[in-house]
Amino acid sequence: MTSEQSVKMYRSIEEFEEAFFPASFHPQPERVAERDEDSFGEELALRSLDKFGALLRL
Amino acid sequence: MTAEVAILNRNAVALAADSAVTLRNSGGQKIYNTANKVFTLSKYNPVGVMVFGDANLMGVPWETIIKMYRSELGASHFDYLEDYAKNFLNFFHRENLLFPAGLQEQFIKDYLGFQLTQLRKSVRDEIAQLIVAKGEIDEVSVPGIVREIIQKYVEELEKHESLVSFPDEAVAEVVATYRNLIRELLAEVFEKLPIDIEQMERFCGIVIGKRIFVDNSSGVVIAGFGEKDVFPALYAYQCQAIVANRMRYVQTNATRIGLTSSSESDASIIPFAQREMVNRFMEGIDPDFESETRKYLSTLLVDGYPDLILDSLKGKLSDEETNSLRAKLAELGQNLSREFSDQSVAFRRRKFVEPIVETLAALPKDELAAMAESLVNLTSFKRRVTSAEEDTVGGPIDVAVISKGDGFIWIKRKHYFDPALNAHFLANYFGKGGLR
Numbered sequence: 001m002t003s004e005q006s007v008k009m010y011r012s013i014e015e016f017e018e019a020f021f022p023a024s025f026h027p028q029p030e031r032v033a034e035r036d037e038d039s040f041g042e043e044l045a046l047r048s049l050d051k052f053g054a055l056l057r058l
Numbered sequence: 059m060t061a062e063v064a065i066l067n068r069n070a071v072a073l074a075a076d077s078a079v080t081l082r083n084s085g086g087q088k089i090y091n092t093a094n095k096v097f098t099l100s101k102y103n104p105v106g107v108m109v110f111g112d113a114n115l116m117g118v119p120w121e122t123i124i125k126m127y128r129s130e131l132g133a134s135h136f137d138y139l140e141d142y143a144k145n146f147l148n149f150f151h152r153e154n155l156l157f158p159a160g161l162q163e164q165f166i167k168d169y170l171g172f173q174l175t176q177l178r179k180s181v182r183d184e185i186a187q188l189i190v191a192k193g194e195i196d197e198v199s200v201p202g203i204v205r206e207i208i209q210k211y212v213e214e215l216e217k218h219e220s221l222v223s224f225p226d227e228a229v230a231e232v233v234a235t236y237r238n239l240i241r242e243l244l245a246e247v248f249e250k251l252p253i254d255i256e257q258m259e260r261f262c263g264i265v266i267g268k269r270i271f272v273d274n275s276s277g278v279v280i281a282g283f284g285e286k287d288v289f290p291a292l293y294a295y296q297c298q299a300i301v302a303n304r305m306r307y308v309q310t311n312a313t314r315i316g317l318t319s320s321s322e323s324d325a326s327i328i329p330f331a332q333r334e335m336v337n338r339f340m341e342g343i344d345p346d347f348e349s350e351t352r353k354y355l356s357t358l359l360v361d362g363y364p365d366l367i368l369d370s371l372k373g374k375l376s377d378e379e380t381n382s383l384r385a386k387l388a389e390l391g392q393n394l395s396r397e398f399s400d401q402s403v404a405f406r407r408r409k410f411v412e413p414i415v416e417t418l419a420a421l422p423k424d425e426l427a428a429m430a431e432s433l434v435n436l437t438s439f440k441r442r443v444t445s446a447e448e449d450t451v452g453g454p455i456d457v458a459v460i461s462k463g464d465g466f467i468w469i470k471r472k473h474y475f476d477p478a479l480n481a482h483f484l485a486n487y488f489g490k491g492g493l494r
Contacts, residue, residue, distance in 0.1 A: 007196045007198055008196065008197040009195070009196050009197075010189060010194060010196075010197070010200075011189065011193065011194045012189060013182070013185065016185060016195075017182070019250070020200070020251040021182075021249045021250070022249060055082050056080070056081055056082075056112070057079065057082070057111065057112060058093055058095055058110045058112070058276075
């Protein structure tokens with residue numbers, strides 16, 4: 001195997017995401033539920049920030 | 059939303075606030091006109107406080123926070139109003155019942171989780187653009203690319219103002235305290251992306267210690283007199299959260315009424331939250347309209363008018379002459395636009411602001427209260443009759459006047475109960491340890 005062959009190339013952002021963000025790229029149903037519990041991800045984090053006060057505005 | 063007004067002169071400071079509170083939930087939003095937004099900060103000394111924005115700080119109602127502070131403050135007093143403000147903001151710099159460690163950790167987790175998720179999104183988008191531009195990237199170059207992109211964000215965020223309550227050593231302490239939590243967040247958000255942990259800790263430190271506020275924050279306005287203040291003062295803050303027993307806040311206003319110093323004024327009207335009607339009243343023009351007019355005129359003078367002139371000279375000038383004339387005309391246009399802006403400000407000041415402030419400086423206490431109430435009422439009325447705006451300002455208007463001699467006096471105050479049925483409330487108001 002040449003050194004050129006051993007270097008992985010990414011030709012699309014999907015390939016890149018699959019390699020570096022595998023959990024988000026292939027979300028497991030139980031993983032999604034777990035994240036919901038953790039209040040994580042952009043939307044979930046915002047929802048979580050909401051619980052600290054943004055729901056009731058003067 | 060809220061309309062609040064503070065009016066200060068050498069006699070007193072008047073505070074007025076509406077009672078609207080907006081409750082948002084998954085089904086939409088409801089507006090109630092029952093919120094209290096003006097409080098005494100001390101039961102014994104002439105200091106008041108108004109709140110707007112989020113009704114809670116990390117889930118704890120501001121009314122509870124203020125009343126717990128007031129209870130602890132008791133009859134203690136400070137020389138200057140600013141000392142009251144500092145003491146209030148430092149109220150959380152210790153273990154406390156209001157914001158236990160678990161709640162603060164939960165906030166850090168959610169706040170950093172949000173910021174890191176945003177960063178990941180930005181990194182992902184930039185890498186997507188890079189792949190499109192270059193056709194491909196190889197795995198060996200990924201750590202360097204990621205580091206470079208994140209460094210750009212770190213350097214940009216570092217330009218933000220530092221929070222007074224988070225000097226460098228405090229930020230380092232927070233990062234050290236929550237190091238394990240940060241590592242867990244990094245692993246979860248960035249998954250297998252090769253990140254530089256030290257750089258990411260720096261990023262976390264910056265978003266904690268700099269003036270970077272997500273949507274949720276509350277305004278806190280403290281007004282009145284310290285023992286040695288002859289004239290009133292006002293300090294306003296934007297507050298977001300308690301992190302490591304420190305308040306994340308920035309000062310947004312500091313006004314002192316005085317006789318001599320250039321930093322002091324004779325009188326002042328300061329609106330908070332929904333400010334546009336007070337600005338119209340004071341300056342004779344809507345701030346949005348003024349800003350649009352200025353922008354439009356600038357575009358006309360810098361681009362539009364030079365283009366018309368150059369079009370009419372088409373064919374008569376060489377390219378070099380055209381470019382040179384365009385640059386000269388643009389410069390002239392900029393100067394004219396600036397002159398218009400300066401003249402406009404001077405006219406507004408002379409014609410509208412100064413006559414009001416001159417009268418304001420001599421207004422007696424009851425007139426200050428009437429004026430503050432009228433300005434809040436004006437905002438509420440305008441929203442009520444404007445189709446594009448919701449009635450997020452409304453309900454009874456609470457009004458208080460604070461003076462050196464009389465202290466904190468309620469001019470108008472709604473109660474959610476009938477005082478006649480609750481004689482014990484008034485009888486116990488100055489009771490030891492009471493939170494009322």
